[in-house]
Amino acid sequence: MPSTPPTRSAPVGPAAAPRDEVDGILAGWHQARPDLDVTPLAVLSRISRLARYLETARREAFADAGLEGWEFDMLSALRRSGEDALSPGALMRETLVTSGTMTTRIDKLAARDLVRKNRSAQDRRAVEVRLLPEGVARVDAAMERLLAAERELLEPLSADSSAQLANLLRSLLLTFEADNGDG
Numbered sequence: 001m002p003s004t005p006p007t008r009s010a011p012v013g014p015a016a017a018p019r020d021e022v023d024g025i026l027a028g029w030h031q032a033r034p035d036l037d038v039t040p041l042a043v044l045s046r047i048s049r050l051a052r053y054l055e056t057a058r059r060e061a062f063a064d065a066g067l068e069g070w071e072f073d074m075l076s077a078l079r080r081s082g083e084d085a086l087s088p089g090a091l092m093r094e095t096l097v098t099s100g101t102m103t104t105r106i107d108k109l110a111a112r113d114l115v116r117k118n119r120s121a122q123d124r125r126a127v128e129v130r131l132l133p134e135g136v137a138r139v140d141a142a143m144e145r146l147l148a149a150e151r152e153l154l155e156p157l158s159a160d161s162s163a164q165l166a167n168l169l170r171s172l173l174l175t176f177e178a179d180n181g182d183g
């Protein structure tokens with residue numbers, strides 16, 4: 001009498017894709033609620049899980065450079081601006097924080113000698129924030145560590161797959177930025 005092959009929840013053979021934890025979640029929901037279309041979970045649960053790995057990598061890269069995440073955001077906004085200095089309003093737009101939060105953050109960075117806050121030469125009523133050499137050194141070090149960590153996270157993907165994923169994610173993100181007026 002021939003034996004019955006075992007029932008498997010995943011495809012087998014050379015064409016079988018490896019299964020991750022999200023596959024298990026999807027299978028569980030298919031079993032518990034076969035009436036639900038759980039297709040969005042296949043994408044967004046993976047993005048959510050990847051975001052946790054990215055957040056850990058970011059936190060470590062910033063800590064290695066002696067920075068908190070918000071400090072990196074502020075310093076990198078100044079570093080990549082191409083300007084000698086930015087106004088607090090420009091920094092608010094770049095970092096998406098309120099004016100009260102911005103004032104506190106500028107003062108904390110100035111106290112650590114990472115930025116200097118002074119009156120604008122063009123308009124004495126306006127304040128400008130300038131990146132100091134120690135701020136440049138720290139943000140550059142953090143950026144280098146972050147890029148190394150992100151390259152490692154993307155290592156399983158080919159250059160073409162990485163570019164394709166970036167394009168797909170851009171298309172999705174643009175719909176949200178257009179809705180929020182960020183684009």
